[in-house]
Amino acid sequence: MPHTILVVDDNDQNRVLFHDVLVISGFDVLLAENGEEAVHLAREHHPDLILMDIQMPVMNGLDAGKLLRSDPRTKDIGILALSCATTIDDKDDFFATGFDGYIDKPIDIRMLPNTIIKYLASVNRK
Amino acid sequence: MKIESPDLILIAEDSPTQREKLRHMLEMHGFRVESSANGKEALAALEGKRPLAVISDIVMPEMNGYELCRRIKGDHETQTIPVILLTSLSDPDDVIMGLECGADYFVTKPYNENFLLSRIQHILANSNQENEQGVRMGLEIFFRGKKYFINSDRLQILNLLLSTYETAIQNNQELANATEEMSVLNGQLEENMAEMDLKNQELFAVNAELEKQQKIVHEARIQAEEANRAKSDFLANMSHELRTPLNSVIGFSEVLVDEMFGQLNAKQHEYVNNILFSGRHLLNLINDILDLAKVEAGKLVLEPSTVKFREVIAGTLTMFQEKALKHNLRFGLELSADCDIELIADERKLKQIMFNLLSNAVKFTPDGGIIRVTAQRTSLSDMRAAGKYLQGERQPEAEDFVEITVEDSGIGIKREDIPKLFREFSQLDSPCNKEYKGTGLGLALTKRLVELHGGQVGVESEIGKRSRFFFAIPLLQEITATGS
Numbered sequence: 371m372p373h374t375i376l377v378v379d380d381n382d383q384n385r386v387l388f389h390d391v392l393v394i395s396g397f398d399v400l401l402a403e404n405g406e407e408a409v410h411l412a413r414e415h416h417p418d419l420i421l422m423d424i425q426m427p428v429m430n431g432l433d434a435g436k437l438l439r440s441d442p443r444t445k446d447i448g449i450l451a452l453s454c455a456t457t458i459d460d461k462d463d464f465f466a467t468g469f470d471g472y473i474d475k476p477i478d479i480r481m482l483p484n485t486i487i488k489y490l491a492s493v494n495r496k
Numbered sequence: 497m498k499i500e501s502p503d504l505i506l507i508a509e510d511s512p513t514q515r516e517k518l519r520h521m522l523e524m525h526g527f528r529v530e531s532s533a534n535g536k537e538a539l540a541a542l543e544g545k546r547p548l549a550v551i552s553d554i555v556m557p558e559m560n561g562y563e564l565c566r567r568i569k570g571d572h573e574t575q576t577i578p579v580i581l582l583t584s585l586s587d588p589d590d591v592i593m594g595l596e597c598g599a600d601y602f603v604t605k606p607y608n609e610n611f612l613l614s615r616i617q618h619i620l621a622n623s624n625q626e627n628e629q630g631v632r633m634g635l636e637i638f639f640r641g642k643k644y645f646i647n648s649d650r651l652q653i654l655n656l657l658l659s660t661y662e663t664a665i666q667n668n669q670e671l672a673n674a675t676e677e678m679s680v681l682n683g684q685l686e687e688n689m690a691e692m693d694l695k696n697q698e699l700f701a702v703n704a705e706l707e708k709q710q711k712i713v714h715e716a717r718i719q720a721e722e723a724n725r726a727k728s729d730f731l732a733n734m735s736h737e738l739r740t741p742l743n744s745v746i747g748f749s750e751v752l753v754d755e756m757f758g759q760l761n762a763k764q765h766e767y768v769n770n771i772l773f774s775g776r777h778l779l780n781l782i783n784d785i786l787d788l789a790k791v792e793a794g795k796l797v798l799e800p801s802t803v804k805f806r807e808v809i810a811g812t813l814t815m816f817q818e819k820a821l822k823h824n825l826r827f828g829l830e831l832s833a834d835c836d837i838e839l840i841a842d843e844r845k846l847k848q849i850m851f852n853l854l855s856n857a858v859k860f861t862p863d864g865g866i867i868r869v870t871a872q873r874t875s876l877s878d879m880r881a882a883g884k885y886l887q888g889e890r891q892p893e894a895e896d897f898v899e900i901t902v903e904d905s906g907i908g909i910k911r912e913d914i915p916k917l918f919r920e921f922s923q924l925d926s927p928c929n930k931e932y933k934g935t936g937l938g939l940a941l942t943k944r945l946v947e948l949h950g951g952q953v954g955v956e957s958e959i960g961k962r963s964r965f966f967f968a969i970p971l972l973q974e975i976t977a978t979g980s
Contacts, residue, residue: 381740381741381744383741383744383748384740384743384744384747387744387747387748387751390751390757391747391751391756394756394757425736475739475743476739476742476743476746476747476779477743477747478750479747479750479751480750480751480754480756
């Protein structure tokens, strides 16, 4: 059974790109436009991994991350931040919120399926 | 029998300078002078002589002036020699003591020259009369609980009292003079005070103006800082806003170029490649702007780690292999043995620095040229002595540095262009590899990144022959050789 990936990004094109590339790479893909949508979808579908943009309207990625971590239904789901932040402080924020890692933007879309497979394998080993 | 010496004056004075002064003055007025340092010497000098007068100080070692006078007046042989005592007469005791010892005249110290001379003239004029008129009076007086016996003639007493009176008058006169002088000075002081008041008022006005200016400058500075911060924030936000759509341009292009969703024909492939190339260039430009804005806003921080120096340098060189082949460029890498080390630096930024310098070298070197990268250890004092580094905003603090030089056999840089090189958005035209279009930010950012490491950059060039860009970064901790 294919892994389900929830992609959270406010940019329409980015969502299309992530969707198409991940689907063709054999994943099931859920899409959300902001943190609030992401939390609802995560509670309902319990994906294997969430790729979370940070700067979004309605609810940003850090707040969504906190909500997901505080809810017993979603607290075990892996979350990777899609980050264009480059300072140490920002990255400390991610880990403080409970993110499992981050992928620096610009993301090399061709490498993304491999990055996800590697991440899921490492979670399964645990 | 004493030998009469009507032009001889005997001085008794213990201070050599006072003595010489007195002698000089008397000699200038035609007297012969014999001097002695105290009463005893003066008495000895009187043996067999009869001077016109004796002038004696009061306080002297061995024998003081009163005692000298008393001895002169007590000796039958010498009692008619006039004695002038140099006394302060400031104390009633002085007057009593003077009377008691039988002195003829008193001159106050510090003495007025004319006054002393007039006393001597008086002696000259009256010397005969006095001898004849001398009427001795013996009288006892009590003063301050002590009994004194005065054995002077009336003239002596009168002289003493006159002297005292004269001194008092003289003192009075001096006092009056001093008072007048003082009132003049007081007047001046008042004038000065008024002037000072005026100056003070002016000073207050200037001060107030200065404070006003300072406040304006301070406000202007705050405004400038705010504007600068706003500019940096704006740039950072803009960069983010620009990068987001650009990332999808690049992402979609990459997917197409990779033919993930089906094959493209040659023309389509070429066009998508062009989109990808332009997209990446634009992204580099935006990234450089973001980095510069962050450096300026003080938000770009180093992420230091242990860096294998040779690997980083060699690694950036391999990124240019393709270009080197295409343009028949030869690369050389020479690391001195003591540079085969691990050092503490931000690896990504170190790579960025090298990438920027190598991009420039490739861009400005004609086909078939040579690009050499060398590294060696150096020290702050050597760097200063060489004088080839640019002054940064901060002074380097470390002592040991590693110096990396990127030298090309390119077209060189005109002397007048060198100061512009490290400024933002100042791009020189490249007649060589046009496809290597730069952002005009590379060197400005390179300089900032090196300075962020606590290092310095510099450049040397010979027009038509070569350019040599170099930078030094400090060796921050104990270096361990990585071996070869």
